[in-house]
Amino acid sequence: MAPSFEQLDPETEYEEGEEDIDYTDLKEQYDVRMEEGLDTFIVIDGLPKVPPGSKDKLVKFLLRKLTSVGKTKEENVYMPMNEAGDMTEGFAFVEYETSAQAAAAVKALHATALDKKHTIAVNKLTDIERYGREGRIDETYNPPEIEPFAEKEHLRWWLGDKEGRDQYVMYHGEHVGIFWNETASPEQVIERDHWTESFVQWSPKGTYLTSMHAQGVQLWGGQNWSRQKRFMHPGVNLVDFSPDERYLTTWSHRPMVVEEGNPILSLEEDGKNYIIWDIATSKPLRSFVTLDVPGPTQDAEGNPVKKKIQWPAFKWSADAKYVARMTQGQSISVYELPRMNLMDKTSIKIEGIMDFEWSPAAPHRDNIKEYEQLFCYWTPELGSNPAKVGLMSIPSKEVVRTRNLFNVSDAKLHWQSDAAYVCVKVDRHSKSKKTMATNLEIFRVREKGVPVEVVDGLEGTVINFAWEPHGDRFVLITAGEVPQGAAVPPKTAVSFFCPEKAKGTAVGNFKLIRTVDKKNNNAIHWGPNGRFVVVATVLNSQSYDLDFWDFDFEGEKEEKDRDLTANLMLMSTADHYGVTDIEWDPSGRFVASSASVWKHRMENGYHLHTFSGTVLREEPLEGFKQWAWRPRPERLLSKDEMKNVRKNLREYSKQFDEIDQAKKSSANKAVVEGRRAMLDEWLAWRERMQADLAMEREDMGLPDLSEEQQALVVDEEEEQEGREVEEVFEEILDEVEEVMD
Amino acid sequence: MRPILLQGHERALTQVKFSKEGDLLFSVSKDHTVCAWYSANGERFGTYKGHQGALWTVDVDPTTTLLASGGADNTIRLWEVRTGRLLKTWEFSTSIKRVEFSEDGRQLLGVTEKRMNQLSTVIVYDIKQDIEAEQDDEPALRILVDELPKVTVAGFSYLNKYIITGHEDGSVTQYDAKTGEELHNSPSHEDGMQVTDLQWSADRTYFITSSKDKTAKLHASDSLDVLKTYTTDTPLNSAAITPDPVQYVILGGGQAAMDVTTTSARQGKFEARFYHKVFEEEIGRVRGHFGPLNYVAVDPTGKCYASGGEDGYEVEREKEQGIRF
Known part of the structure; x- marks a missing residue:
């Protein structure tokens, strides 16, 4: 069960103090009291009134319709007569074998035409009982009461801070605190204990703070941090937002068990793992089960193989008009929002597909005027067919570019944030499959015909790659071969790339600026506005350094870099023992590095650095779990401004x-x-x-000082007579032997 | 500021004490011996042998004539400091966790361990300060600790007015030192977190307690009010107050050896920590041990301090004088 919210500040608009998310209001509204066995009955209304002679004929006629959706017999159709006994009453009761059939009949036959004059109304008997019983329905129409308009809190209030400060959330122990970031000491905005049960997460534009509970997900926001939304998903593990914050995906490891009468979830959600929600209405749009990744479910010893889930499995296009999921090896299903219908009612078959990524922004392809979204995907070698990387345009489903590749063992797709490039990191094996090498296939999406540039000659395999946000430079980390049985991970090398200078607005070929080897780095964190990048070693017990690099150092440029669009400089190096996470603030002025208790228990806490690596603050915190900067929506300033x-x-x-x-x-x-x-x-x-x-x-009658204090009082005479002790300490500091010529 | 490393004990040190003039340093260890050292240069002055078990505690009277020690062999022994002669042995049914002389040296208290139907007690002896005199066999006062959790540390307040005890549950109690009547029990540290040390200010009007709850607290002797709290990130074994005019407290601790999964010294936090007594702010740390610190003691003249560690070393060093307020 959920830890209680009891400790929460009572002033913060909290309706419930009890343990669960309170759904009772909704439950009452939709409450169902089933009477045993009556749910196999349906009531048909709107039948023609016929004399007894024609009754059998009518029943038989009706039965034909009724049996089309379920099993029933003539005896189970009861058509009452009026009091005089000369005419039927115009309605009938029918019993089906199962309640499911009855439900199906209602769904299929309600409001269908019997003939030209008669349209039948088919309802469950229990529904008639529930809604039709006397007193339940008012005979006169009462217009629904419209609640008076209550002004909602401004959800983006924090952007109006006079000093333009950023906020962050920190989760340690059971406390969740939100702070204004300051260079000196942070100012607390709010702190609540047991605000979440597993972790907290900001929505992509920072509007909502998400808290996770056993019963579902809650969103918080506004100046009072009141609850904005709640989404019921028992056992939820992960959430994901659409980029525009309109939709939410929730996922639970275990399939949901939904009982009939649940106020929010219908039977449709029963047994499902994913729900996609409309945030504005808090209603589920569609639910899905987890797709198993193909492959053996048991290893050689018969133990079940733990499969990594792909997260997010549902990937959003940049404008959240589409959401897509891949069935590995087979197809991609693209759903259209807001209806969540499968686009063109069919999945896109791509044989062997291993992975795909949407373009993170609207792609502006050369000479393409129509609306489109792109995704990039790759397929491995199948039989004699080569491996392929493709770009598909949606909604046309046209493959706008493919590239054939050989000896591919793995590939990773990296879009640049403006969708100007997509870099495919291809791990290739040699013919003997003994050695591995990586090269980069960079698709220049905005240029005519989408040309592909190949970057190769990299030593070892690339273990990490990152584009400069809104830029055209990138950093990658390569690792050498791991000797068999070596306890330490191999040394890594960090390489920095930028385009050559070119005429006009064109972007030149990508060139290596510098490689720094004999490092242990494994993480690349670009500042949100580009230019600055932190290359760090995380989750490593031996080394834990953070290198702060500047790509546009304002100083003398080396002669050999004259033709490059960068002037690389290592600004400083910081140390943070046991660092697990690194996060830039949205303004790009600060970098928070933290050591989370989720990964290890050593010196948990955080450090705050400036963009250039100066440490501003170190705070060790027992049970430190998470640090997250509050994201900002995109800037409203124009380029000129x-x-x-x-x-x-x-x-x-x-x-x-x-x-x-x-x-x-x-x-x-x-x-x-x-x-x-x-x-x-x-x-x-x-x-x-x-x-x-x-x-x-x-x-x-005691002296002023106690005996023990008296011991410290030195008699002056004694002092003068006191012996002088001389001690000589000799210490060899250094011994140097010099050989004279 | 070179530390002096005193290597004489073969096992973990449990307590160190300066003589009231600050010229001698006494240490007890689990290796059954009491050692005395010159605090000026770290040379050994002598050892006091006779105990049959690990020693937990030692104290010296204000005139540095008598030395009391107690330990796991269920005895308190009284020694002549100068010669190492054993003057008296009191026997008990459980081990002795703490001995302390009153400020006038005329009384000695001992704390016995609670075990096997034996309640934890505080016993007080009247001490004759003549080395030739026969000491009393029977205690002048015996406080049975029945309703409260077991006593871990104890001491005499100013004027021998109160006996203050620290308990296993983190509370401190004030007893009338004449009658043994319980006057006041105050939950000081986090519930269930043992009080590990209790040391006095020079005039014994206030004292500091350290606890496994990672804090040390300064209390007033008369009211037991918490005056100051020093929060650290590691369980504390000991806390000491520097004499005026230096306004520091020194805290020592570190994760217990059995709780340290990694042997890295960085992890164990085996450092002596200096806090400002009034502002409750950390001033600095001194490394030097590779095991938890069991005890820290300050020279009554304020020139140096000593720390005894689980690693069996005793480090004595002159106090950092870098920061002044």
């Missing part, structure tokens, strides 16, 4: 420096004053205690 800001940066920074200075001095003042007060208080207390003690000793 941004340019303008950049041009006048000096003036702006002057203002900010002043604010910082004022803050710092007032903070220092507060510290000094606080200390002074503490010291005064302490000294006053000591004085009182000493006076009391002196009085008490006097009353008892």
Whole structure:
């Protein structure tokens, strides 16, 4: 069961104090009280009124319709007569074999035409009981009461912060706290205990904070951090938002068990793992089961193989008009939002498909005016057919580019954030399958005909790759061969690439700037605006360094880099023992590195760095779990406005420096004053205690000092007579032998 | 500021004490011996042999004439400091966890362990400060700790007015030192987190307790009010107050050896920590041990401090004078 919310601040608009998410209001509204056995009955209304003679004929005629959806017999159709006994009443009761058949009959036959004049109404008997019983329905129409308009909280209030600060959420122990980030000490916005049961997550634009519970997911937001939405999904493990925050995917490892009468989930969701929700209405749009990845379910010893789930399995197109899921090796199913219907009612067959990725932004292909979204996919070698990487356009389903590849053992797809490039990292094996090598196939999506540039000659296999956000440079990490039985992971090398200088707006060929080898790095974290990148070693017990690189160093450029669009410089290196996670703030000014108790229990806590690697703060926290910056929506400034800001940066920074200075001095003042007060208080207390003690000793006729304090009083005469002890310490500091010629 | 490493014990140190003048340092260890050292240079002054089990505690009287020690052999022994002569042995049915002289040296208290139907007790002896005198066999006072959890540490307050005890559950109790009457019990540390040490200020009007709950607290002797709290990130075994005018407290601890899964010294947090007594802020740390610190003691003159570790070393060093307030 959920840990309680009891500790929560009562002021924060909390309707329920009890353990569960409270669905009772909804339950009551949809409450079902089944009477045993009556759910196999249906009631048919709107039948023609016929004399007894024609009744049998009518029943037989009706039966033909009825048996089309389920099993029933003539005896089970009861058509009552009016009081006089000369005409039927115009309705009938029918019993089916099972309730499912009855339900199917209602679904199929309700509001269908019997003949030209008569349309039958088919309802479950239980429904008639439930809604039709006297008193349940008011005979006169009462217009539904429309609740008076209540102003909702502004969900993006935090963007209006005068100082333009960013927020972050921190989860440690059972506390979830949200803070304003400050260079000196953070300002707490709110803290709640047991806010979530497993982790917290921001929505992609930062509007909502997601909390995870055994019963489902809740979204929080606004200045009061009140609950905005809740989504019931028993046993939910993971959530994923569409990029525009309109839809939400929830997934549970175990298939859901939904009982009839559930207020939110219908029987349709029973046995499913995924639900895709419409956030605005909090209603499920469609649910799915987890697809098993093909492959053996048991290993050689008969133990079940633990399969990694693909997350997210449902991938959103950049504009959230489509969501797609791959059936590995077979096809991709593309669903159209908001109806969640399968596009063209059929999945796209792509034999052997291993992976796919949507373009993360609208692709602007050369000379293409129509609306389109792209996804990139790859298939391995099948029989004599080569491996393939393809780009497919949606909704046309046209394959706009393919490339054949050989000796492929694995491939990874990396889109650049503006969808200008997609880099396919191809791991190839040699003919003997003994050695591995990686090369990069970079598709230039915006150029005519989507040309592909190949980057090869990389030593070892590439273990990580990352594009510069909104840029055209990238960083990759290669690792050498692992010697058999070696306990330590192989040394890695970090390589930096950028395009050559080219004429006009064209982008030149990608060239290696520099390779730094003999490293242990395994993580690449670009600043959100590009230019700066942190290359780090995470989840490693021996090394834990963070290198802060600048791609546009403002200084002398080396001669050999003259034709490159970058001037690479290592700004600084920081150390964070046991670091597990690294996250840039949305403004690109700060980097938080943290060591989470989820990964290990050593020195959990976080460090905050500036973009250039200066440590601002180190805070060890027992049971530290998670740090997440609150994302920001896209900027509203136009390109010109941004340019303008950049041009006048000096003036702006002057203002900010002043604010910082004022803050710092007032903070220092507060510290000094606080200390002074503490010291005064302490000294006053000591004085009182000493006076009391002196009085008490006097009353008892004792000397001023106790025997043990007396021991410390040095008799001056004795001092003068005291022997002088001289001790000589000799210590060899260093011994150097020099050979003279 | 070179530390002096005193290597004389073969097993873990359990307590170290300076003489009241600060010239001698006494240490007890699980290796059954008491050692005395010159604090100025770390040379050994002598050892006191006779105990038959691990020693837990030691104390010296204000005139540095008498030395009391107690341990797992269920005895308290009284020694002549100068010669190492055993003057008196008191026997008990359980081990002795703590001995302490009163500030005038005329009384000695001992804490006995609770075990096998034996309640934990605090016993007080009147001490004759003459080395030739016969000491009393019978205690002057015996406090049976019945309703409260077992006592782990104890001491005499100023003027021998109170006996203050620290308990297994993290609470501290004030007894009337004359009658043995329980005056006041106050839950000080986190419930269930043992009080591991209790040391006095120079005039014994306030004291510091350390606990497994990772905090140390400064208490007033008369009211038991918590005056200051020092929060650390590791279970504490000991805490000491520096004499005026230096306003520091020194805390020692570290994860117990059995809880340390990795042997990295970085992980164990085996450092002596300096906190500002009034501002409750950490000032610095001193490394040097590769096992948890069992005890820290400050020279009454304030010149140096000593720490005894589970690793069997005793480190003595002059106090950092870098920071002044």
